[in-house]
Amino acid sequence: MTPHTHDDHEHEVATEARFVIKPKDINEEISWAQINEDVLGSLERPRPLFWVIFFASLAAFCWGVYCEIYQYRTGLGVAALENPQVWGLYIATFIFWIGMSHSGTLLSAILLLMHADWRKPIYRFAEAMTTFSLMTAGLFVLVHLGRIWQFYYVVAYPNERWAWPNFSSPLVWDATAIGTYLTTSIIFLYFGMIPDLAICRDKAHGFRRTFYRVMSVGWKGTDWQWANFRVTYLTLACLLIPLAVSVHSIVATDFAVSQQPGWHTTSFPPYFVAGALYSGCAAIVTLFIILRYTFRFEQYMTIPILEKLAKLTFAISMVWTYLNVVEYASVWYGTDPYAKQALIFRATGTYAGWWWAMNILGSVVPFAMTFKAVRTNIPAMMVVSLLLNLGMWTERFMIVTPTFAHGYYPWTWTGNWWPNWVQIGVIVGSFGWFTMLFMLFCKIFPSVSMYEVKEMVYHRIRARKKAATQRAPVAQPAQS
């Protein structure tokens, strides 16, 4: 809101017209009761697409469970894992899900601290995405273990056998960091939801009322409660940001700490964090479009907000591209022949198609978002966001697999490793699990933050009024 000092009436009208033409992030005339009604309505009567997505994801999840049970009973060998391809797509997809979990934090915590109020209608589902994708990522760690039933050996807990995990192993750091991040983001998600749960409680009946009453832990909306709520929420946001950065840096150390060509790169932690924010933003765009239609959120998830998201995604995609090029360049101009050979294998070997696809999808496709026509077009953004997510999944695939196929030891070079149906089934199942949980969440909990949207509307109207007063000739300061 730049203070307007022109008292030329015609000019002012022209400027006003320009402001009017520019679409607003949200309809500022919307009443608070209307907000409550719309959001609470999303808990009861979604469009039929909701049930299509829910049952499709449930089916995918069941298929994944079947594959996992088969693998659990028979052994990991059925998933076409072998020596030296010991990790396969499980770890690649694990990184993908960890990455997805970052943008919830970006939207809710970082933009909160930056006072970007357009995040308010969309941060809740982004946080839910964070939580559920972290849970999915955690599942992959378990699925990939040879002896799932002893996963707790990795966790540092005092025990009577005096046996500790190996603290020099990045996997232990992983377990600790993911556990901490998951706990904190669940608390953050839940805590930010309490005032809305109280609204749900006030409007619900029967067993749902009981449920929301328990969940809203006695929220009455007193000044005292609000004051404490604000401070705690801000503290949690400040706590969550370093956690988010640490989690993906630590996942990157899984690779950077190891000795293998193509992994042993010091630039991996920032590269992974950038990739995480990137894929997370793209996933938010996808879910934004789905939720907007499914739960009739057209008034809250508006085109201008989509456009801002697209701009954010584009900016992050350029950061990722830069770090990607830095990684290639440092290998190419470096003196490590093994790493260079691994890079050449990526670009020309068995997986060359995937590698080039990753670079094109990750670095070229985002340029579509430089066009306003694309940014404001929902089908186009849907396609672009899905392509970007495919590109980011391919990036993780290209980090993990080629290094196994073309490591240090020529005898173990394998040129033709591909995943089989069990692995793909588990991965499809993970998407089902995530979507199912996410859709359930949106059905049970308000996926648009009612109180924050009210705040947003309130503050915008106030800012507009303030600007209008400043524009008025009477309000002009006398000096200069």
Next chain:
Amino acid sequence: MSFDNMTSNWSKLRVRHPQPDQYKDAPYKWGMVIDLDACTGCNACTTACYAENNLPVVGKERFLGGQQMHWIRIERYWGEGTESTQEFPEQGAQFLPMMCQQCEAAPCEIVCPVGATHHTPDGLNSQVYNRCVGSRYCSANCPYKVRYFNWFDYPESAWPSPLEQQLNPDVTVRTKGVMEKCTFCVQRLTEAKSKARTEKRTVRDGEVLTACAQACPSSAIHFGNLADPSSQVAQMWKAQQVELSAYPQKKNEQEETERLGGQVELVPYPQNKSEQNVETEQLGESGEKLRGYRVLEDLRTYPSVVYLERIRSTEA
């Protein structure tokens, strides 16, 4: 209690291998020398290993799928040779037995989340099956890819009754989901050590052999105690001027430079004691060419296995 244990033993958890003279006062440091000139690629070592260590035979399909469990493998390389040197054609295949190199600075040890693979005081890189959760990080970080994972529950399929009667009772039959690898036949070492202890002595050279060394018909595999300076293996290491904790040697720099086209200047490694004298660097004390090397030495994993280069008759 366990906190105390961890904090009081913190320095032990942080031990770095190798340290200079680490095994000077230790009774044992098991090591190996493999003479590639003697290796005929007969696979007797592999067979002996299967019998000794209860390795499952996985069948052709799984073998081709990369799920084989051979702790020691014979790698066969066909040299194409170039017209100018005519180096390879008359020599045909070259063989290299590859097993766990029992690295002193093992990449697998630092990354195992549960400490299932760790260094023993004997200089072995041990694998604790009970502790292994099967994250396969060790295999991912192994430069030699000599770690084998139990992709299936082999006890049921590999030894149908009455074949389980032929299993070696001294060796655990591994369950599915754990990593395993060459142990230098640790069951034999333990037995020999325990026998020697009852007689109040250390294990004599040649008293204990790994199954592969025992089975090798051309005696290409030498096994012994490096901590004993008089053992055959220690003598061979010394003759080849390989030191356990030393950086790779620049042996025959002239030849290397020529091989790389005469333009490449080798990146100097930190000075080894033996490199101070250029005369003795190229030729051993007995006057023969030095041909000992360790695989992927420049990664500084400090393997306990020395390979002796094959002698090539380039004059033929």
